[in-house]
Amino acid sequence: MSERRIIVVGGGAAGFFAAITCAEAAPGATVTLLEKSPQFLSKVRISGGGRCNLTHACFDPRELSGHYPRGGSALLAPFQIFQPRNTIAWFESRGVKLKTEPDGRVFPVTDSSKTIIDCLLGAAQTAGVELVTNRAPERVSRCADGGFELGFDNGETLRCEHLLLATGGCRVPAAGQLAVSLGHTLEPPVPSLFTFDIATPWLRELAGVSVPTMEVSLPVLRRRESGPVLITHSGLSGPAILQLSAWSARALHELGYQFLLRLNWLPHLDAETLARKLESNRAAQPARLVVNTPIPPLAARLWQSLVVTAGISRETRWAGLSRSARHHLVQQLSQTELQVMGKTLNQDEFVTCGGVRLSEVNFKTMESRICPGLYFSGELLDIDGLTGGFNFQSAWTTGWLAGRAMSGQSPEN
Secondary structure (H helix, E strand, O other): OOOOEEEEEOOOHHHHHHHHHHHHHOOOOEEEEEOOOOOOOHHHHHHHHHOOOOEEOOOOHHHHHOOOOEOHHHHHHHHHHOOHHHHHHHHHHOOOOEEEOOOOEEEEOOOOHHHHHHHHHHHHHHHOOEEEOOOOOOEEEEOOOOOEEEEOOOOOEEEEOEEEEOOOOOOOHHHHHHHHHOOOOEEEEEEEOOEEEEOOHHHHOOOOOEEEEEEEEEOOOOEEEEEEEEEOOOEEEOHHHHHHHHHOHHHHHHOOOOEEEEEEOOOOOOHHHHHHHHHHHHHHOOOOEHHHOOOOOOOHHHHHHHHHHOOOOOOOEHHHOOHHHHHHHHHHHHOEEEEEEEEEOOOOOOEEEEEEOHHHEEOOOOEEOOOOOEEEOHHHEOOEOOOOOHHHHHHHHHHHHHHHHHHOOOOOO
16 A cells, blocks of 8 residues: 555544544644534533533543443553553643542543544644544445555545444444454444432432532442532433443343432441431420421422422421331331432433443553454444543543554554
8 A cells, every 4th residue: 555544434532533543643743534414513512511621630540441341351450551541641732721629530621522522633633634524434344455445425535554443332232333344353343331210209309409519329230430410301320320321331220220229328327327417406406396497418309309208208307207207217217218210311411321332442542352453443443431531531532642653653652
């Protein structure tokens, strides 16, 4: 092949980062990035509510890898080479000012994803990446010389020496058909990071109420998570719910998204301490109505619903709260049980687990172990992270490693 050509399929975060990295490291090569839609970086555009949570300020590779329900062990070595500290330095060196919020999420100070998109577009153009929208191959095959030939629906073909597939999450198996056609195996795709649909009337009436820290658990799976929870019109959302869905994604899929959820609204108080707290309230303010005396940090509306759902009337005063009623209230506060009837997804942002089997990829270079010259990055791999910038970080890391490898440069800085 007379011209050294590298093609990246997929104009999202991972594909862009790989194309830029490759073009900067190999200025003599022709790097072409193909995107099937009319717009590059669509997921970057909507991420974080349009603010773009581009990474997380977690700088220990082992701790960082623990935020990936699938792919964490495979990413441990790559994170030794390119991690959030490198991501932050990369964007800041190109004029993007960043800020770290108290929970560790990193955003541009502009609070606008346009800042990140403009940076990536500018870097790609400066590096000489050929950017092509509304174009994606329908098929790919190996050439006799070891390169690849891509075929398009209009009958045209393109040839390249190296090919990177960064086509995003496999929401349906067909999305990974190019990888399969080159010998790879796809782990079945199922949703990750979803909210729980719960039809319980008293809960839905509390839509908009949030709890800063609570414990949510799945008794059938012996799995629990802690963190903020938001009550919605359809059930429960928030970081603790999303984490629980991510770690249990495959098991919940097998359950048909119908299962029992247990909630501890006051996880900082064990049952004994909580019982003492209720008795203290009874002694200190006997004339007050129980429904009007919430235990912080529970909101007044939420407290009232929990009290009534425990079988205590709205007219009950602390002096009239029986030992049995106190026991029921402790149970309600520490072990509310709700039936989940399904899931809700953000159709634009949601993450899938599943994709190209990780054992078929060399994570030092992101090159296929099955098909030399073929590379992978981003969500097409069977990698998914928790909410908070972790999915973007795996895209930057795998894209950078693939870009360096395709350029012929060592991944080491």
